[in-house]
Amino acid sequence: MSGSVFLLVMLGGGIGAALRFIIDGLIMRRVTSGYSWGTFVINSTGSFLLGLLTGLADSSVLSSDWLAVLGGGVMGGYTTFSTAMVDTVHMIQHRTYGRALFNAFGMIVVTVLLALLGLVLGRSV
Numbered sequence: 001m002s003g004s005v006f007l008l009v010m011l012g013g014g015i016g017a018a019l020r021f022i023i024d025g026l027i028m029r030r031v032t033s034g035y036s037w038g039t040f041v042i043n044s045t046g047s048f049l050l051g052l053l054t055g056l057a058d059s060s061v062l063s064s065d066w067l068a069v070l071g072g073g074v075m076g077g078y079t080t081f082s083t084a085m086v087d088t089v090h091m092i093q094h095r096t097y098g099r100a101l102f103n104a105f106g107m108i109v110v111t112v113l114l115a116l117l118g119l120v121l122g123r124s125v
Contacts, residue, residue, distance in 0.1 A: 005065045012073020020078050035099050036087040043111050046079035051115035055122015
């Protein structure tokens with residue numbers, strides 16, 4: 001990886017993190033269900049987009065450098081598995097076990113399926 005691609009990956013990570021902050025804030029101001037819908041939406045859309053980007057790279061529509069910048073950088077900064085798991089621990093501490101179960105396992109199932117869908121769509125180009 002060249003130095004310029006490395007710098008773009010770092011910049012992309014910052015952009016992704018800023019997007020996550022903004023989108024999470026917008027969602028959580030509108031939804032007050034006690035569930036972390038912001039993190040769920042972010043991880044779901046990020047998984048789909050990363051799958052799509054990977055599929056596009058597999059189809060040679062997207063270069064490996066751009067996959068690194070957009071996938072590793074932007075989507076890496078945008079998605080947040082660690083926040084999802086901390087949210088799960090908080091749900092367990094608050095004895096909302098159904099939400100915790102859905103957050104831990106439901107999010108994994110949903111995000112993997114969305115990543116697969118994105119990958120298939122990206123490869124079909």
